[in-house]
Every structure is written in structure tokens, then in C-alpha cells.
Amino acid sequence: MDTASGTKIAAGVSAALSGTSAITLIINGRPVNLDVAPWTTLLDALREYVGLTGTKKGCDHGQCGACTVLVDGRRINSCLTLAIMKDGATLTTIEGLAENGALHPLQQAFIDHDAFQCGYCTPGQICSAVGMLSEGRARTPDDIRELMSGNICRCGAYVNIVAAIQQVMKAAEGSVTP
Amino acid sequence: MNSFSYTRASNVASAVRAVTADRDAVFIAGGTNLIDLMKENVARPPHLVDITRLPLNRIEELPNGGLRLGALVTNADTAYNAAVERRYPILSRAILAGASPQLRNMATNGGNLLQRTRCYYFYDTATPCNKRDPGAGCSAINGFNRIHAILGTSDQCIAVHPSDMCVALAALEAVVHVTGTNGDRTIPLAEFHRLPGDTPHIDTNLRTDEIITSIDLPPKGFADHYAYLKLRDRTSYAFALVSVAAALEMHGDTITETRLALGGVAHKPWRNLDAEGMLNGIRATKDHFEAVGETIIRSAHGFGHNTFKIELARRAVVRALQQAARVGRKS
Numbered sequence: 279m280d281t282a283s284g285t286k287i288a289a290g291v292s293a294a295l296s297g298t299s300a301i302t303l304i305i306n307g308r309p310v311n312l313d314v315a316p317w318t319t320l321l322d323a324l325r326e327y328v329g330l331t332g333t334k335k336g337c338d339h340g341q342c343g344a345c346t347v348l349v350d351g352r353r354i355n356s357c358l359t360l361a362i363m364k365d366g367a368t369l370t371t372i373e374g375l376a377e378n379g380a381l382h383p384l385q386q387a388f389i390d391h392d393a394f395q396c397g398y399c400t401p402g403q404i405c406s407a408v409g410m411l412s413e414g415r416a417r418t419p420d421d422i423r424e425l426m427s428g429n430i431c432r433c434g435a436y437v438n439i440v441a442a443i444q445q446v447m448k449a450a451e452g453s454v455t456p
Numbered sequence: 457m458n459s460f461s462y463t464r465a466s467n468v469a470s471a472v473r474a475v476t477a478d479r480d481a482v483f484i485a486g487g488t489n490l491i492d493l494m495k496e497n498v499a500r501p502p503h504l505v506d507i508t509r510l511p512l513n514r515i516e517e518l519p520n521g522g523l524r525l526g527a528l529v530t531n532a533d534t535a536y537n538a539a540v541e542r543r544y545p546i547l548s549r550a551i552l553a554g555a556s557p558q559l560r561n562m563a564t565n566g567g568n569l570l571q572r573t574r575c576y577y578f579y580d581t582a583t584p585c586n587k588r589d590p591g592a593g594c595s596a597i598n599g600f601n602r603i604h605a606i607l608g609t610s611d612q613c614i615a616v617h618p619s620d621m622c623v624a625l626a627a628l629e630a631v632v633h634v635t636g637t638n639g640d641r642t643i644p645l646a647e648f649h650r651l652p653g654d655t656p657h658i659d660t661n662l663r664t665d666e667i668i669t670s671i672d673l674p675p676k677g678f679a680d681h682y683a684y685l686k687l688r689d690r691t692s693y694a695f696a697l698v699s700v701a702a703a704l705e706m707h708g709d710t711i712t713e714t715r716l717a718l719g720g721v722a723h724k725p726w727r728n729l730d731a732e733g734m735l736n737g738i739r740a741t742k743d744h745f746e747a748v749g750e751t752i753i754r755s756a757h758g759f760g761h762n763t764f765k766i767e768l769a770r771r772a773v774v775r776a777l778q779q780a781a782r783v784g785r786k787s
Contacts, residue, residue, distance in 0.1 A: 290470025294503065296461035316462035316504065319491070339492050340559060352532075352561045358491045359562070362462055363484070363506055410557065415536070427692035428556025 301365035305330070306374025314361045321345045321356040324371060332372035332401045336430075343429030346402040346409070347371050353409025355428075372401035375408065383449060384408060387442035395433035403429045407443050411450070419444065457494050464506040468635055468667060474505045476637050476665045483507050483667065485528060486563040488555075489571045497581050498572075498588060512566075512669055515539065521675035527566030527668040531621065532557065534565055544673055546682040546701055550624035553686045556693050566668035569622060569632065569648060572659060573615035573723075574695055576600065586612045587656045594656075602761040603697065606753075606769065608722040613656030614759060617649055617724050618695050624684060626717035626725035627701035630673050636666035645671075649724030656723075678703030678715065683779035685772055686719075696720035698769045700776035704740070711735045716777075718752070721769055728752050740781040742774065749773040 298313040305328060312327050321338075324330045324347070336344030338357045345357040348370040375382035384404050387393070394400045406429045416422050422440050431439065465471035475481045482501035484490055485508055493499035512528040515537050523543065525534055534540055535551035555563065577583045577595035584592035596604050596614050604614040625645045632643045649660050662668065681704035688694040699719035705712045714735040718726040731751040738744050749770035756766045 290465060290467045291474045291505070292464045292466075294461040294463050296459070315459070317457045317459055317494075339495065340488055340556075343556065343558060346558055353558050354562050355488070355558045358488050358559075360462075360484075360487065360491065363464075363487070363508060406558065409561075413536075413557070424692050425557050428558045 295362070299362065301362055303361070303364060303366075304368040306370060312361070316360065316362050318361045319357055320347070320349075320359040320361045320364055320369075323361040324356060324369075330371050330373050333405075334398055334401055336399070336402070341430070342399070342402075343406055344399050344402040346406045346429065348405055348409055351409075351412060353406050370405070370408075372405055375404065382408070383446045384411075384442065387445045388439070390445065391438040391442040392435075393438040393442040394431070394435050399429060399431045399433075403431065403439055407439075407446075410443075411446065416443075416447070457491075458497070458500050460494075460501055461503045462506065463503070464509060466509060468510055468512070468669065471505055471507050471510060471667055472636055472665060475667075478503055479664065481505050486530070486567045488559050488563045489567065493572065493579075496579055498579060507667070518672060523673045525565050525671045525673065527670055528564050530561055531555070531563045531565065531568060532560040534621075535560065543677040543679055544624075544628060545677075545679055546627060546684055546703055547621070547624040547673070549682075549684040550620040550686075550699075550701060553684060553696075553699070554620035565621070565671055568619055569625075569668060569671070570660065570662070571617075571619060574618045575604065575615040578615060587615060587652075587659075590655070590657045597759060600761055601759045603695065603720075604759060604762045605722045606756040606758055606762060606765045607718075607726050608651045608724070609757065609759075610652045610654065610656065612654055613652035613723070615652065615656065615723060616720055617659075617722070618720075619725075620684070620686060620696060620699060620719060622649070623699055623717045623719035623725045624701045625671065625673075626727055627703050627715040628673055628677065629715070630671050632668060633670045633672060634662060634666045635669050636663055640669075642672075645725070646727060652723045659723075676705075678705065681706050681780045681783055683776045683783060685776040685779065687768060687772055698765055698772045700769075700772045702773075702776035702780040704735075704777070704780045706740065706781065709739050711738055711740055711781075714748075716748070716752070716773065718769060718773070721756075721765060726752075735777075740777075742778060745774045745777040748777065 324333050334344040336342035340355040340358040347356045410425050481503040484504045512526040514526045516524045531551050535548045541548045577585045583595040605616045630645045683702045686696045686699040696719045701717045703715040714732040731748045753770045
């Protein structure tokens with residue numbers, strides 16, 4: 279349902295949208311058409327409209343990282359993102375990391391190292407770690423701790439989270455995993 | 457979040473026209489601060505103009521040897537830009553000291569300048585705040601003010617500007633380029649943010665019909681002697697209690713130029729040119745740095761919970777200057 283009110287249409291500015299408008303997101307490799315209001319966050323669109331509830335709502339203010347997803351390959355807080363602003367973007371959520379039934383190496387590493395207790399922060403932790411590894415800035419455990427600081431774990435599984443990420447980094451370097 | 461209408465601008469001129477035609481319209485780019493404030497009911501814009509698709513997303517060399525940072529380049533792309541890392545490492549360090557990687561991937565350079573204070577009372581709509589509601593009163597002055605300002609305060613507002621990036625930009629003497637209804641103009645970073653005075657609801661000297669297009673860095677990057685020292689309650693992902701950007705030009709042990717900017721202590725990145733001038737032609741010793749620290753805090757005033765910041769700022773200045781004097785020294 280496109281309800282462009284079109285109160286002030288000037289050259290170079292789209293019509294003012296106040297109702298819902300149609301957007302397309304490429305989510306985990308599949309194009310998804312959605313009708314969203316301007317104030318619908320990407321997090322709410324994923325959970326409530328697309329039914330992908332793996333991405334979690336923690337603080338809803340960009341402080342905890344539970345809502346972390348990859349947009350065009352980069353990790354962001356989906357709670358502070360308006361879905362309408364990401365029309366046409368490519369998203370990867372926790373549901374899109376496994377390939378052909380095989381867990382993503384980070385998913386497997388989190389299991390291997392028991393890198394969670396309640397698991398609520400885990401989808402955000404893993405998506406954030408995927409983003410961090412592709413940024414290529416982490417070298418040491420201290421780097422991992424600093425560059426994963428946007429993801430809070432209230433169970434305190436940090437030690438095992440760092441170990442899980444290190445396992446994947448070492449495997450990528452071709453050395454023996456612990 | 458309250459409902460609002462939304463448009464997307466495709467060029468700078470149309471973006472300016474959109475906020476000129478509707479005085480209540482607000483630009484949105486990274487959204488990391490604005491959407492949070494909208495969820496808290498502190499910001500209630502009836503109309504958002506999406507500027508994320510404007511062509512302001514490049515970092516370019518300037519003919520004078522400086523570097524132009526597009527207003528829409530993300531904080532992460534700026535901090536990790538090879539030219540910024542090599543020629544302006546103090547800026548890279550300051551950006552990476554702030555927020556989280558996810559937020560830095562979203563937040564833009566222009567938005568970083570325009571972020572609002574993190575004063576608890578500004579965020580809490582149940583309490584009076586002159587910045588949010590002019591004339592209502594300040595809850596922080598006699599309230600819980602541990603994170604608040606010690607320099608440049610007024611009897612109306614003791615909020616601090618929360619940015620790390622802006623502290624480094626102040627030390628580098630960056631220049632903000634803006635465009636508005638009356639055309640282009642430039643604003644030196646030192647004049648971009650305001651002190652609260654009796655109009656604490658106005659954070660900056662950017663006019664309501666203007667948009668930031670770039671932040672230009674002068675050629676001098678102080679890559680040999682610099683430090684960004686950030687002191688906070690935890691060592692990552694927290695706002696500064698006190699931060700110091702220190703940049704030196706040195707000839708041997710002698711300082712030939714000093715830039716110092718403090719964060720977490722005032723409504724804007726704090727500079728004291730008299731204090732900076734004290735070090736010119738002077739040997740880089742702790743005694744001389746102590747004198748600079750004393751000068752900077754001479755006009756500081758605490759409000760109870762934040763009084764510790766006065767001594768913390770003095771010591772932070774000394775330590776940052778010591779670090780800056782050491783960095784790059786061939787021993």
C-alpha cells in the first residue's frame with residue numbers, strides 16, 4: 279500500500295511518505311518485499327514482518343548489540359536503523375550464516391567453546407564477530423575484546439566468546455585450532 | 457517512537473530546500489543519536505529528510521595538502537582511511553576511542569559534530585531541562601552531575617558535548633564547510649559548537665537551513681607527536697569523563713607548537729590558547745606540562761559529584777603531553 283501524501287514535492291526530494299510504503303530488502307540471499315511505515319526500525323521489520331526472530335531486541339537503544347546484523351556486509355545496530363532508509367540493501371542475519379546445512383565456523387566455534395549461557399546475546403555476538411573478521415583489524419585477544427565491545431553479555435561469557443573467535447581466526451590463518 | 461513523515465533527498469540543494477520549506481523538518485543520516493532521542497521522546501520531529509544518498513561520502517585530497525572528509529563518510533571509514541591513519545593519527549585514535557564498531561559503521565562525520573549531550577536529565581523527559589525545554593530549569597546543577605562540565609558552564613546548563621572525534625578536530629583546527637539558503641560558508645571547528653550561556657537549547661552555530669558538506673583538515677597533522685588520552689569508567693564503549701587531544705611540533709627536545717583540546721569537560725571541545733602558548737620554545741619536561749595543566753583548570757568549577765574532574769583534567773593534560781612528546785621520538 280503506497281500512501282504517498284505528496285504534500286511538498288520538490289525537485290530532488292521524494293514525495294513525503296507518512297503511511298506505509300513498499301521497500302525491498304535482500305535478506306539472506308532472497309529478495310523480500312515489505313510495506314513499512316517510516317518509523318519501523320529494521321529490527322522490528324525483521325522480527326515482526328519477516329518473521330526472522332533470531333535477531334534480538336535487547337536495549338533497543340544501540341547499547342547492547344543484541345540486534346546486530348550485517349547490512350551490505352557491515353555490522354550495524356538494526357534497532358537504530360529505519361527500514362525505509364535501507365530500501366534495496368543486502369542483509370545477513372543469524373539465520374543466513376549457515377550454508378547447505380553446515381554451521382558457519384563462528385556458530386560452530388561458539389558451540390565448541392560454550393560461548394554463551396542464556397544465548398540471548400549470541401546472534402548479535404556472532405553477527406558482530408562475522409563483521410569484525412571481515413574488517414580485518416583484530417590481531418590479538420585485546421583487539422577482539424575492544425572490537426567486540428559493542429556486544430554486551432550479561433551472563434558474562436566473554437572469556438569463551440574471545441576463545442571462540444580466536445579459534446576461527448586461527449583456522450583462517452591455516453594454523454592448528456586449539 | 458512518534459509517527460513522522462519521510463522524504464529522501466537526492467542532491468544538496470534539494471535537501472536545503474526541504475528543511476527551508478518546513479522549519480520542523482530534520483535531516484537524518486546515520487541516525488544513531490536522532491533515532492535514540494526519538495525513542496526517548498526527547499526529539500519529536502514531524503518530518504525527516506533522509507540525506508544518506510547525497511554525494512558527500514568521499515575523502516579527498518585538498519590542493520593545499522589537507523584532506524577533505526565528506527560529511528556522510530562514516531566514522532569507521534574515516535578512522536580506517538589510510539591517509540587519515542598516516543597523516544592524522546590523532547583523529548583516527550579519537551574516533552576509535554568512541555562508541556562501538558557497529559555505531560561507528562553507521563554514524564557519519566557530520567552527525568558526530570551534531571550529536572547531542574548525554575546529560576541524564578536531558579534524556580529524562582520527567583525532569584526539567586533548559587536544553588530540552590528552555591526556561592524549565594536545570595536539574596543537573598543541584599542533581600547527580602558526575603559526568604557534567606567544569607569549564608564554560610552557565611547557571612542554565614552544565615551539559616558536556618560527548619564527542620571524541622570533535623576533540624581531535626579541535627586540536628587539528630579543522631574547518632567545517634556548510635551550505636544553506638544563503639550559499640556556502642566555512643566555520644572553524646572552535647566556533648562550531650557553543651557554550652550554553654542563556655541559550656543552552658542551541659548546541660551549535662549551524663543555522664537551521666544549513667547542511668554540513670565536509671570537514672576539511674589543514675595540512676599539518678602532527679603525526680610525529682600526538683596523543684589522545686581518554687579517561688572513563690570502563691576502558692571501552694563509554695563516554696569520556698575527561699579526554700585530552702595533545703599534538704606537538706618538536707625540534708629535538710624543544711616544543712615549537714602546541715595544540716591541546718579537552719573533551720568531557722565543557723559544552724564544546726575546550727581549548728585554552730594561553731596555556732598552549734606557554735610551551736612554545738620550551739623543553740618538553742613534566743614541570744612545564746604541570747604548569748600548563750594548572751593554567752587550564754584555573755577557571756574550572758565543580759558542582760559536587762563532578763569536582764573530581766578538575767584534578768583529573770589537570771593530570772590528564774600532563775600525561776597526554778608526556779605521551780605526545782614521546783610518540784615518534786627516535787631514541
